[in-house]
Amino acid sequence: MPRASHPPLDLDFDAPSEVVARALIGVTLLVDGVGGRIVETEAYDRDDPASHTFGGPTPRNAAMFGPSGRAYVYRSYGIHWCLNVVCREAGHGAGVLIRAIEPTMGIARMQARRGLDDLRLLCAGPGRVGQALGIDGSFNGKALDAPPFVLIPIDGEQPAVQVEVGPRIGISKAADVPWRFGEKGSRFLSKPFRTVPRAV
DNA sequence: AGGTAGATGTTCT
DNA sequence: GAACATCTACCTA
Numbered sequence: 001m002p003r004a005s006h007p008p009l010d011l012d013f014d015a016p017s018e019v020v021a022r023a024l025i026g027v028t029l030l031v032d033g034v035g036g037r038i039v040e041t042e043a044y045d046r047d048d049p050a051s052h053t054f055g056g057p058t059p060r061n062a063a064m065f066g067p068s069g070r071a072y073v074y075r076s077y078g079i080h081w082c083l084n085v086v087c088r089e090a091g092h093g094a095g096v097l098i099r100a101i102e103p104t105m106g107i108a109r110m111q112a113r114r115g116l117d118d119l120r121l122l123c124a125g126p127g128r129v130g131q132a133l134g135i136d137g138s139f140n141g142k143a144l145d146a147p148p149f150v151l152i153p154i155d156g157e158q159p160a161v162q163v164e165v166g167p168r169i170g171i172s173k174a175a176d177v178p179w180r181f182g183e184k185g186s187r188f189l190s191k192p193f194r195t196v197p198r199a200v
Numbered sequence: 201a202g203g204t205a206g207a208t209g210t211t212c213t
Numbered sequence: 214g215a216a217c218a219t220c221t222a223c224c225t226a
Contacts, residue, residue, distance in 0.1 A: 058211075074217070076217075077209080078219095080219055172216090
């Protein structure tokens with residue numbers, strides 16, 4: 001039977017970022033009612049050469065050193081806005097990059113923002129997610145359990161989400177660390193997971 | 201299918 | 214000045 005409100009999220013944002021990154025797969029993320037199911041994430045941590053927090057606190061990464069469960073939004077390549085979920089206790093400097101979403105809510109709105117109809121490419125990549133959800137720098141530091149954000153847990157009645165793991169994308173340091181997570185078989189990923197070795 | 205280049209701005213050395 | 218947690222368009226097959 002339908003519920004009037006959602007149960008509390010079974011997510012501990014103080015957990016290590018790779019744990020949170022995996023747990024977020026299948027969770028629905030909405031911004032002003034627009035978004036869908038998270039199908040791809042990446043974990044970053046303080047002692048991680050690929051992380052923005054590797055060198056310690058700076059003005060840009062301040063939100064990553066703040067309380068968990070808030071947003072860290074940064075500008076990528078001067079063009080895109082990318083959204084992270086801050087993890088660990090305040091001061092630690094860990095987070096999860098939201099890399100891809102399966103569009104379910106406010107699809108027309110996202111298509112208009114992206115100037116693109118193809119559902120598969122609507123939110124398939126961190127920059128695309130940012131554009132589709134209307135993320136910009138003003139969201140940096142905002143709590144994810146309060147408007148305009150909504151996080152909806154995985155329905156316990158549904159079969160468990162199958163998660164694949166692989167190396168992170170688009171980084172040059174620690175490129176072999178398997179901290180990319182995605183829903184197995186999803187067609188909304190930014191890139192497929194290569195479970196089978198490429199043919200020679 | 202896969203490679204390359206260019207856009208565009210902020211951050212940090 | 215270099216690097217960058219990216220995306221798109223435009224090549225070549």
